[in-house]
Amino acid sequence: MKNRLPSRPNEWIDRNQVCTFRFEGQTHEGYAGDVLASALWANDIRFTGRSFKYHRPRGIYSMSGLDVNLLVEDRQSTNVRGDLMPLEDGLELRSVNTAGGLKYDWYRFSQWLSRFMPVGFYYKAFHTPRKLFPFYEKQLRQAAGLGKISAKWSVRSTPKEYAFCDVLVVGSGPSGLSAALSAADQGADVLLVDEMLRSGGSFCWQWAHDEPAQNEFLRLRQRVEQHAKIRLSLSTQVAGWYADHWVALVDRQRLTKLRTRSLIVASGCHEQPAVFQNNDLPGIMLGSAAQRLIQQFAVRPFHSAVVLTANSEGYRVALDLCHAGVEVAAVVDLRHDPESDLANQVSKEDIPIYKGHTILEAKPNSNGTRIRSVLISALNKDGQPVGTPTQAISCDGVAVSVGWTPVSDILYQSGTRFRYDNVIEQLVPNTLSEGVFAAGRVRGIFELEDQLQDGSCAGIAACQYLGIGNASVSERKPVTGPAHGHPYPIFPHTGKKNFVDFDEDLHLADFHNAHQEGYDNIELLKRYTTVGMGPTQGKLSNMNAVRILARLNGKSIDKTGTTTSRPFHQPVAIEHLAGRRFHPERRTPMHAWHATHHATLVHVGGGWLRPEYYNQPDRTRDQCILDEAHAVRQAVGLIDLGTLGKIYVHGPDAVPFMNRMYVGSFTRQKEGTLRYGVACDETGVIIDDGIVARLAEDRFYLSTTTTGAGTFYRELQRWAIMWKMNVVLTNMTSQWTAMNIAGPKSRDVLATVVDVDLSSASLPFSGACRAKVGGVPALLMRVGFVGELGYEIHVPAASGYHVWNELMRAGQSSDIRPFGVEAQRLLRLEKGHVIVSQDTDALTTPFEIGLEEMVNRKKEFFVGQPSLRIVGTQARQRSLVGFSFHPEYDGPLPDECHLVMHEGEIVGRVTSIAHRSTLNRPIGLAFVRPDLANPGTAIRIRTDNGQFAEGQIVSTPFYDPQGERQTI
């Protein structure tokens, strides 16, 4: 660790804990408390990554996650920013976006082709010939891009959580700490977050050499840590702001959805780069980055440095470098009249100061991985270089400190408007949204004392807004000079390697070219050049891009405007967004039985899981389904109906209510009987169907479709309220469960476990009665959905498992067999029964599916009646019919949704199909044009491969048309 400095008072590293790690195949050592970037730099590894487009060598630039010069991946994550990544023992990392490793990256030669790759070149170069575009696209995607996700990586289920606070303070620098304390002192519940590993913000780098400042920092930090009303969350970024102060917090483990009542943004500023030739060479970094290396990680940034500055901070950097043993070769100040105090201190260290000068170019070593010297030039009064470079200064590093831009993303997202302050040459908040406050440097307050005061004011203001405490806000300090930024730290060069956007390798000429092509609006310019669209979202480039465009347009910064900030403004791992997955699923009480009896379970509507069929040894899926159907036809089967909707309707208005909800009439329905109910919406479209059991004069029990249960129940509630009817509605769907025992032997089996007479005289077809099944109180309903003698048994959910077992036990001697939803679909198809939402769609009326007789035309009103009256007078567009194929037919067979064709026109579609049935022939239902609906008409259905299935329309039911088997 040749660049490690002697121990410093407030360093973050623990020199007692050595961490060994590997980077690009080489083993290095660092300390616990290091980040990857500091550990590499301590080992004199300056070449840490390659750029996005030209694959130019890059090194540490911001030390605060604002650049992509050290993006790494391990075997679990990719695109991890190395300047924020805590060092751990055993890490094995490689740089992303290389082919063949960092040093020998195959794409490194692309920078020599840069003149052929101006901004937008791919729009112009690769659109013809069209057939080659996939090839181009593949090559471009391979060459560009960052880390790649591997399917071999394990899936981590990261948590998401909710949190709440009164005041969220973003940033734990001087103003943030002060704001948190003042708000908490007033009694607010405060959450203080900071993206960095430790609290303190600029205390930890800019003011690290200042003893009074450090004493103040320690005092504030101690108070914050001990304050009962403050929670401190480090390594946590505020990734996005949403309406009503919903804030997304992202830390290393999780995404937190925070609801705060107010927000104080004390996020500080990002230091900004200067634009000069080769300004991206490893060894050129922000002044604040150099200070972070020195003060936080005790790493010497350079051996011999030049400081390029336009503010007082640059002089502090020069002094810090000097005190860290770095030879400061020169301070190059863009200003002609810098402040004298700090300049005098620098001069005392025998550091030459070049006022009114700039760096025009940095000169690299032979392979471009280090800086060798800089060429400087005098500036005229307009801030532009005068003639050729005046001097070359040898150095191995440049610290750039030419200005700041506020960390404004959260403020922008919360609706804050900014204005450009020409005094301090920085954007500052103009109008803040309700409940949002700004403090410190983000609002242009730079001096430490002022920041502390400003933070305190913001904390009190937030409490005053919330009605917490009784302190009053003193007047906020106005923004005053001197300027901490240069209005145009951008210098042209013929070499075209003066980068504005390091993420996307955009240089100054790219902006001039784009402007010449007419992209003179900041949003258009952004999209054409892709400035600010890289991983850092333009944190180092947007301000300079705006400055360039403003100058090209001859307008002010305010008139030019800025781009929109959207969540998430920092890279967030996809695993955090995915988080732990919550996909609720519902199980019937008999689920465990199905699972142990080899059922293949399928998701049906309403979140339910249901047996599709039961697997049998050496039988295919289709065979199992057909076997189950045969068992019902020939003996007895039992199916789980727990997913059906089950609703109680009772009350004095139960009958009129039912008459209004369904198309049929229930006025004359006798107690203890069943009716088939069809319900429509206001347009006359069928929305649900099911069995309606009348249990008493004022009482009905309805079953609904599985999918429609929730929706139909809400419809019942809505209409009951609107009509002000005296009915009580109770959704029993999950409270009770149901099963259907069906087949010629079903009565015999059921009779052994019930306490009532099941003869047709006592319980005829469409009859209902209360009984005990297996000792459990139940509702028995004699139905025929599958076309055989059958009984629906409804029992309390907790008893479902027991009743099912009792029935299976009782049916053993009758060869009872469970059957799944696929066999049921086949059996009901044979019987010609429709399934709402499969054989109907969002336009189907009862008239189209043969349910005309269900519609009671004498009733005063039912939902959908006015529409059906109109529909009834119009010519029908389609009819649902049955079709089948000859038992010997060996042509192609259609599937559901295949189109029915006639004389080259589409005349319908298949809604249900069974390739195999107990009738030994394929059968199905289809919508067809009414003139083609007569039995005996040939039907042609186009299959997936374009072949036609040739069948015939037949009358339904296909099976037992007289209904004799269900009424025995």
Add this chain to the structure above:
Amino acid sequence: MNIPPHRSPVHEQLDSTGVQWIDVGQSRAVRCFGSVEKELQSFHDLGISDVSCLQCWSLKGPEAGIWLVAQSWQAADDIYSSWTSKEGLQIFRLGKDEFLIAAAPNASQESLTSIGASSMVQDNTMLFRRQDAVFMLTGLRATQLLAQTCGIHWSTMGLDQLVLTRVAGVSCTILPTERDGNPMFRIWLEPAYAVYLWQQMTTICRDLGGEMIGLDVVYPNWLIKGSS
């Protein structure tokens, strides 16, 4: 015919090696999963228990309030608040004409039998035994688990006030309570979602260092009375 005890909706999920069962009234419940001492620690730190054996009823209809008065019970004035009968039944108002009647562990057997024998539908009032799954989340870190599954700010919620919310996407009714300063959250949900939610909650519970716990630590006094 012998009717077996009510099965908890998460019966299979509870049935692990070392589990001790107990019949409580008409239901079967887990007494403990192994070490009572360990479960007691989890009870105070973070534990989750299936207490579906605690009976509850739904009462709704325009004359529900009258029905309650006829039983010499009262209806709380405010929605989501409750009134507790001397028999140990806690009656929560869910709406104008809708109530949840929840039996406390100390509810008298007579009252349970009596309410169970009441007609399902009478006098324009519907009363039925709910089949809900009921989970109990306990411990000082219980809110950490809830924070990962639902968006309620628990520290602003009063004790013994029902909260209707979603937990991991499932509609639940939650009653925050405490015993000897130990937070307890009783969670009712429809039984069809029970296995899903139990799996989610126990997974998160274990991730946070919590454990499944039995009735021995959740309701120690109840079992001492010998309900089985």
